[in-house]
Amino acid sequence: MARTTTRKKPQRRTWGTLRTLPSGNIRASYTADDGCVYFATRTFDSKIDAEGWLAHERRLLDRGEWTSPQTRAALKKSAGMTLREYAWRWMDAEYRLESQILNDRPLRPKTHALYTRLLDSRILPDLGDELLTAITPERVNKWWGWLGGEYSTPTSNAQAYQLLKAIYSTAVEERAARENPCQHKKAGKPPRPRDVQPLTPAELVKVAESVPEHYRAAVAVAAWCGLRFGELIELRRKDVHTAGERMTLSISRAATTVTTRGKSTLEVGPPKTDAGIRDVTVPPHVAEILRAHMKAHTGKGPESLVFTTTRGLRLSQTAFTKSVKNGFASVGKPKMRVHDLRHVGATLAAHAGATTKELMSRIGHTTPAMSMRYQIAAQERDILIADKLSELAKG
Numbered sequence: 001m002a003r004t005t006t007r008k009k010p011q012r013r014t015w016g017t018l019r020t021l022p023s024g025n026i027r028a029s030y031t032a033d034d035g036c037v038y039f040a041t042r043t044f045d046s047k048i049d050a051e052g053w054l055a056h057e058r059r060l061l062d063r064g065e066w067t068s069p070q071t072r073a074a075l076k077k078s079a080g081m082t083l084r085e086y087a088w089r090w091m092d093a094e095y096r097l098e099s100q101i102l103n104d105r106p107l108r109p110k111t112h113a114l115y116t117r118l119l120d121s122r123i124l125p126d127l128g129d130e131l132l133t134a135i136t137p138e139r140v141n142k143w144w145g146w147l148g149g150e151y152s153t154p155t156s157n158a159q160a161y162q163l164l165k166a167i168y169s170t171a172v173e174e175r176a177a178r179e180n181p182c183q184h185k186k187a188g189k190p191p192r193p194r195d196v197q198p199l200t201p202a203e204l205v206k207v208a209e210s211v212p213e214h215y216r217a218a219v220a221v222a223a224w225c226g227l228r229f230g231e232l233i234e235l236r237r238k239d240v241h242t243a244g245e246r247m248t249l250s251i252s253r254a255a256t257t258v259t260t261r262g263k264s265t266l267e268v269g270p271p272k273t274d275a276g277i278r279d280v281t282v283p284p285h286v287a288e289i290l291r292a293h294m295k296a297h298t299g300k301g302p303e304s305l306v307f308t309t310t311r312g313l314r315l316s317q318t319a320f321t322k323s324v325k326n327g328f329a330s331v332g333k334p335k336m337r338v339h340d341l342r343h344v345g346a347t348l349a350a351h352a353g354a355t356t357k358e359l360m361s362r363i364g365h366t367t368p369a370m371s372m373r374y375q376i377a378a379q380e381r382d383i384l385i386a387d388k389l390s391e392l393a394k395g
Contacts, residue, residue, distance in 0.1 A: 016054040018047065026050040030057060032066065041073045071175045083135060083167075084128035086176065087119055090167050101173045109267040113260045115163055120261070122147055122160040133177055140164070140181045154191040161188035197333045199223070199344045201393045207327035215323055217293035218307045218315065219341065221249075224286045224389055226345030226363040229338055230254035231271055233315045237294070238302035246383070247287035249280045251364065257317065266314075276364035281382045283389035352388035 016030035025043035028050040032038055038057075044050040060066040089095050093106030107115065119128075126143050127135060147157050165182035172180050182188070199207065208219040222232050227249075234255040241248045254271045257264055271277060282290060290306075298306050307315050321338050328336040346363050354362065362382055 015058060018050050018054075028053050030054060032068075033061060038069055041069050067178075073175075081132050081176070082129055083132050084124050086132045086171060087124065087128075087167055090170060091115060091119075099170075099174075101170055108269060108272075109258045109265075110256045110272075113258045114159070116260055118156065118160045118163050122151065122157065123164055127164075132171060135181050137179075137181045137183045141184055141187075144184060144187045158188050158190040197336055197340070198347055199331070199333070199336075201348070201395070203331040203333075204344065205393075206331050207324065210327040210330045211323040214293075214297050214308075214310055215320060217289050217297075218320070219324060219327070220286050220289050221282070221307075222338070222341040223344045224283050224348065224393075225249060225280045226342050226349065227251065227280070228254060228272065228276070228342060229317060229320075230256045231276070233305070233307060233317075234268060235306040236302065237298055237300075237304045237306060240290070240294070240306065242287075245284065245287070247282040247290065249282060251280060252277050255314070271364060273364065275360065278361065278364045279382075280362060281386040283386045283393070285390040285393050348389060348392060349385055352385050352392055354385045358382065358385060 016028060019027045019029075021027055021043065023043075025045060026047055026049075027039065027043050029037055029039045040050070040053055044053065057066070057069075090102075091107065091112065096102045096106055106112070126146055127139075130139070144161060147160065151157055161182065161184075165180060165188060168177060168180040168182055171177035204219075204223055208216045211219060218232055221227060221235075222229070227235075231251050231254045234253045235249065235251075239250045239252070241250065251271060253268055254276070255266055255268045258267045294306060297308065298304050299312070305314060309315060309319070317338075324338050324341070325334070325336075328334055342363070346359055349359055349362055362385065
């Protein structure tokens with residue numbers, strides 16, 4: 001007569017549950033004070049071992065020392081890991097893609113280079129060899145004090161603190177650390193940004209006229225359309241769209257120089273933020289300038305760069321900056337930077353009546369979620385803003 005096997009029911013207990021698995025091993029679980037069911041991170045060979053585990057969990061709860069078994073297992077696994085080891089793992093592209101917590105694309109090249117510099121120079125020399133789980137708020141405060149005395153660079157120091165805090169935020173979520181030791185309320189706040197000197201439309205014209213002829217359209221587009229320099233030098237003929245007299249720029253890439261440990265490379269990728277992927281309507285008076293420039297200086301192919309050197313090469317930031325700085329000096333504002341042209345564009349758009357949301361869409365300076373919310377509604381309004389910008393230029 002064939003034998004039949006029946007699945008054993010969980011054994012009833014005053015607290016906790018034991019279930020015998022088909023393998024003969026025993027799985028233990030219990031309901032904690034938070035109402036959630038927690039399982040042992042392993043099975044047991046004998047009932048007495050499983051009961052011992054439940055008794056230990058009960059004592060932890062009674063003494064107020066309880067954390068979940070999964071949290072304790074993660075902490076045990078990371079107990080021998082230094083901050084240096086965890087930080088470089090946090091930076092690793094493959095790890096970021098596989099991590100359930102980060103679940104994100106790899107860091108952009110320029111961001112990766114910045115974080116590498118901050119880790120190498122400011123974080124790891126003092127904290128790198130200490131255990132990830134051993135660094136306390138008091139230790140971080142001591143490091144923050146050392147940082148201010150060692151480096152008179154408030155912005156980079158603030159970035160370093162923010163980076164350390166971000167690394168520990170992930171560690172806490174991954175249960176590799178119990179708490180985030182970056183708890184200083186005033187640390188990590190960047191200094192107040194310097195005030196950008198505004199340019200009037202007349203001054204902007206004078207700046208453009210003072211640079212070499214093949215740079216003039218680039219100055220106009222950077223200012224009136226609010227492009228970042230990396231977006232400007234990666235703009236190609238295929239990105240310039242015309243419909244009658246109307247012109248639109250599709251911004252989806254940027255070129256940036258990335259310097260990591262003394263080695264510089266040019267990287268082409270998405271703009272600085274996800275919101276940087278946008279369409280910008282060109283003010284009519286700038287469209288005229290750009291059409292003339294492209295006719296004279298831009299290759300015919302769709303991949304041809306719109307702005308180049310006289311030899312057809314990609315614009316050099318050094319040469320372009322030198323020329324534009326001379327232009328700023330010609331209007332009595334020698335401290336302005338090339339990037340300030342972008343701020344000028346935002347200011348002029350605001351004068352033309354753009355709302356904060358419309359500026360976020362036009363300039364591409366926002367979070368991805370905000371961009372999705374604002375961009376669709378702002379596209380039609382952007383045409384009106386562009387028209388008003390030309391009216392502003394004409395006085």
